Amino acid sequence: MHDVAAHAAHHAPPTSFIRKYVFSLDHKVIGKQYYALALVAALVGMVLSWIMRIHLGWTNAAIPGLQLLSKNGAPGGVLTPEYYLQLMTMHGTIMVFFVLTTAPFAAFGNFFLPIQVGAEDMPFPRFNMMSFWVTFAGFVVLMAAFFVGDGPSLGGWTQYAPLNAVGPVAGPGQGMGVVLWMASIALFCVGQLLGSLNFIPTTLDLRAKGMSLMRLPLTAWAWFITSCMGLTAFAVLMPACILVILDHVAGTSFFVPSNLVINDQLQPHSGGSTLLWQHLFWFFGHPEVYIAIVPGIGIVSHILITNMRKPMLSQRVIIYSMGALAVLSYMVYGHHMFVSGMNPVSSLAFSFPTLVITIPATIIVLIQVFSLYGSKLRINSASLFALGFISMFVSGGVSGFFLAQPSIDIMLHATYFVVGHFHMVMGVAAMFGIFAATYFWAPKMFGRMMNETLGRIHFWLSFVGAYCIFMPFHYLGMAGNIRRYSSFPDDFLQPLIPVHRWITVAALITGAAQLIFVYNLIHSRFWGKPAPDNPWEATSLEWSTPTPPPWDNFAGKLPVVYHDPYQYGVQSSVGDYVMQASPEQVKTEHDEK
Amino acid sequence: MATTVHEPPKIDSHRLPDQRHSSNGDWRNLVPADGDLRVTQDYSPPPSSTAIWVVLFAITMMFAAFTSALIVRKGSSLDWRTFTLPSILYLNTLLLIVSSVTLEVARRRVANFMGGLKSQVESPARWLYITLFLGLLFVAGQYVAWSQLRAEGLYLATNPSSSFFYLLTTTHALHVLGGLGGLIYVIRKLSNSVLRRNQLVATARYWHFMGILWLYLLLLLWMKL
Numbered sequence: 001m002h003d004v005a006a007h008a009a010h011h012a013p014p015t016s017f018i019r020k021y022v023f024s025l026d027h028k029v030i031g032k033q034y035y036a037l038a039l040v041a042a043l044v045g046m047v048l049s050w051i052m053r054i055h056l057g058w059t060n061a062a063i064p065g066l067q068l069l070s071k072n073g074a075p076g077g078v079l080t081p082e083y084y085l086q087l088m089t090m091h092g093t094i095m096v097f098f099v100l101t102t103a104p105f106a107a108f109g110n111f112f113l114p115i116q117v118g119a120e121d122m123p124f125p126r127f128n129m130m131s132f133w134v135t136f137a138g139f140v141v142l143m144a145a146f147f148v149g150d151g152p153s154l155g156g157w158t159q160y161a162p163l164n165a166v167g168p169v170a171g172p173g174q175g176m177g178v179v180l181w182m183a184s185i186a187l188f189c190v191g192q193l194l195g196s197l198n199f200i201p202t203t204l205d206l207r208a209k210g211m212s213l214m215r216l217p218l219t220a221w222a223w224f225i226t227s228c229m230g231l232t233a234f235a236v237l238m239p240a241c242i243l244v245i246l247d248h249v250a251g252t253s254f255f256v257p258s259n260l261v262i263n264d265q266l267q268p269h270s271g272g273s274t275l276l277w278q279h280l281f282w283f284f285g286h287p288e289v290y291i292a293i294v295p296g297i298g299i300v301s302h303i304l305i306t307n308m309r310k311p312m313l314s315q316r317v318i319i320y321s322m323g324a325l326a327v328l329s330y331m332v333y334g335h336h337m338f339v340s341g342m343n344p345v346s347s348l349a350f351s352f353p354t355l356v357i358t359i360p361a362t363i364i365v366l367i368q369v370f371s372l373y374g375s376k377l378r379i380n381s382a383s384l385f386a387l388g389f390i391s392m393f394v395s396g397g398v399s400g401f402f403l404a405q406p407s408i409d410i411m412l413h414a415t416y417f418v419v420g421h422f423h424m425v426m427g428v429a430a431m432f433g434i435f436a437a438t439y440f441w442a443p444k445m446f447g448r449m450m451n452e453t454l455g456r457i458h459f460w461l462s463f464v465g466a467y468c469i470f471m472p473f474h475y476l477g478m479a480g481n482i483r484r485y486s487s488f489p490d491d492f493l494q495p496l497i498p499v500h501r502w503i504t505v506a507a508l509i510t511g512a513a514q515l516i517f518v519y520n521l522i523h524s525r526f527w528g529k530p531a532p533d534n535p536w537e538a539t540s541l542e543w544s545t546p547t548p549p550p551w552d553n554f555a556g557k558l559p560v561v562y563h564d565p566y567q568y569g570v571q572s573s574v575g576d577y578v579m580q581a582s583p584e585q586v587k588t589e590h591d592e593k
Numbered sequence: 594m595a596t597t598v599h600e601p602p603k604i605d606s607h608r609l610p611d612q613r614h615s616s617n618g619d620w621r622n623l624v625p626a627d628g629d630l631r632v633t634q635d636y637s638p639p640p641s642s643t644a645i646w647v648v649l650f651a652i653t654m655m656f657a658a659f660t661s662a663l664i665v666r667k668g669s670s671l672d673w674r675t676f677t678l679p680s681i682l683y684l685n686t687l688l689l690i691v692s693s694v695t696l697e698v699a700r701r702r703v704a705n706f707m708g709g710l711k712s713q714v715e716s717p718a719r720w721l722y723i724t725l726f727l728g729l730l731f732v733a734g735q736y737v738a739w740s741q742l743r744a745e746g747l748y749l750a751t752n753p754s755s756s757f758f759y760l761l762t763t764t765h766a767l768h769v770l771g772g773l774g775g776l777i778y779v780i781r782k783l784s785n786s787v788l789r790r791n792q793l794v795a796t797a798r799y800w801h802f803m804g805i806l807w808l809y810l811l812l813l814l815w816m817k818l
Contacts (some may be wrong), residue, residue, distance in 0.1 A: 123640030271670030
């Protein structure tokens with residue numbers, strides 16, 4: 001009925017510079033573009049966190065040069081409380097959207113999903129190109145807020161109503177800053193929807209001969225599930241952003257209640273609902289957490305299996321658990337709103353599925369850990385970061401049990417306990433997934449091996465450093481240290497300042513350790529050892545291609561798939577594994593049915 | 594102890610499609626796992642047919658978000674002012690329904706034309722042009738409705754009810770314009786004789802969905818405004 005061979009060859013090899021490197025239709029180039037965007041965004045976000053940490057440890061310290069960024073926000077280099085919040089907003093927004101969503105899902109997914117399913121490209125390369133450039137435009141619009149008017153919004157990455165909708169009266173950046181924020185995120189949503197538009201048909205319709213759904217590697221499943229989540233979540237966040245923009249520029253009253261007085265000024269709006277924004281935002285916001293972490297689960301499983309030289313105890317159960325996470329993630333979002341004034345009965349209704357969602361998460365982790373038992377794990381940078389992912393995911397996830405209960409959350413919600421929780425379970429864990437993926441796939445993406453020694457140094461500094469930073473956050477929270485304050489002059493918080501200073505020092509060192517990674521990435525990109533086609537002796541289709549893959553991935557010949565994705569621990573002519581595209585017959589004890 | 598690569602597939606070759614023209618998207622598991630027919634006949638549709646459902650789902654979620662906002666906003670306030678919908682909306686509704694019918698007629702004509710079943714003198718594009726024209730009339734009719742409300746003094750920010758009216762109808766009209774773009778694309782492809790069936794199918798699904806969405810929106814506005 002349709003002709004995929006013709007379809008896959010829909011674009012000829014690019015010849016011009018623009019088509020090759022800028023407005024490329026090639027999913028691999030687009031994946032690299034996403035990766036570069038995420039890398040730049042992560043560095044900006046990290047520097048912002050340094051500035052905030054220094055301010056939290058030494059409130060009156062002047063940070064040289066900061067006054068150049070904002071004369072009013074940092075006079076003489078010392079942050080004002082408002083500018084602290086503005087930087088915090090940017091840190092959160094950049095990290096959640098442009099790093100944690102962009103890198104594990106859009107960057108690696110774009111590069112490897114079509115190859116892993118055995119296709120020559122995504123079905124709609126032009127939409128794919130638009131997906132990146134719209135996302136890039138979103139990033140530019142977001143960063144523009146630094147340079148217009150009184151700077152970026154100070155509302156936090158959640159942008160709660162009504163202060164997001166009343167304009168400059170709510171503080172610096174709440175006028176133009178918010179409009180730019182909303183426009184940026186609306187653009188980002190469009191970009192990710194275009195991504196889903198490609199990811200879902202790629203997985204369902206472009207698989208190679210013999211590639212049944214259960215023969216897809218766990219990474220392909222993770223990206224597929226994530227794209228389904230993104231489709232639902234971003235399609236709700238975008239209209240919410242439009243409503244806020246209308247409240248700003250058109251004078252509507254969607255989110256601003258009647259008789260609201262801000263800074264002694266009665267607001268002209270009437271009758272809006274502040275909770276409405278929280279519902280719309282968190283309906284996106286909680287699935288977003290899983291959009292950030294599910295690709296990591298797939299990546300880490302994929303890498304561990306390769307290095308364990310045996311399949312997971314059950315591939316199917318991991319897939320079903322990831323699916324369960326995706327479905328449940330829409331039923332739990334109200335646990336972000338326990339202190340919002342929402343009906344307590346609703347709190348209970350959201351608390352229960354929140355506890356239930358820990359079950360598939362626990363199943364995944366247990367399968368990963370018990371699969372490790374008895375395996376001869378090959379230790380390298382990728383597998384170390386994969387283990388680090390599990391460690392962070394568990395450590396950060398355990399505090400989720402406490403926060404899932406409304407009665408405990410009321411006490412902890414506005415404290416550093418929550419900050420510690422989500423940084424570990426979503427931030428650091430997902431970052432470790434990105435690092436693991438980079439060390440694992442860089443040879444295929446760039447054709448060069450990364451330096452292993454630097455990779456291990458990077459891992460140990462990051463791993464120990466992350467615990468030094470984020471474990472004390474839980475302690476601070478239990479001691480009642482409120483979050484989102486730029487300084488803690490209250491008497492009862494004074495004894496905690498040394499903890500803050502410890503965290504700041506740890507953050508500076510751990511952040512500096514990331515520069516090792518950046519150096520390693522850039523240096524090995526140009527001067528690294530040339531990578532063989534299959535350096536890790538792995539089985540999935542991305543390792544069947546030449547390194548780096550040509551523009552049509554398989555050099556004109558579409559693969560035929562003969563095996564399940566993880567045939568390790570077998571005896572074949574090449575070693576203890578057999579590749580998916582190899583027609584060789586092998587005997588195995590681990591045949592997934 | 595299982596083997597992974599197995600005996601030649603035990604498949605009745607007469608039941609398979611012509612393999613010379615088949616490619617990886619059609620009949621996937623010609624090299625089956627354990628010769629299992631069940632996984633062998635893993636048929637997949639062309640990507641555009643999956644993609645159109647992805648698009649329709651995203652649009653559905655967007656309007657679901659707007660709907661929930663409308664219900665919450667109306668329930669939480671005392672300032673909601675109801676107004677009568679401009680009657681031209683009902684005429685527009687009729688136009689959109691008829692355009693769906695003409696599009697179906699066009700599809701049959703195109704199928705006959707492409708299949709060479711009937712010797713048609715007339716170009717099958719005529720019915721597509723009629724659909725296009727009806728779609729344009731719909732958008733123009735919506736514009737008339739907005740003008741009428743403006744004449745009554747109801748603007749976007751006048752009242753939450755008018756805010757939602759403009760929001761929902763404008764968003765829908767923009768999506769209808771997208772559908773008109775799709776129709777023009779199909780007409781161009783048809784006139785160059787390079788139209789593929791799934792392109793027409795996807796466009797038709799989108800267009801019918803716009804009609805269904807409009808019926809839903811009309812009901813919502815009629816009940817809530």
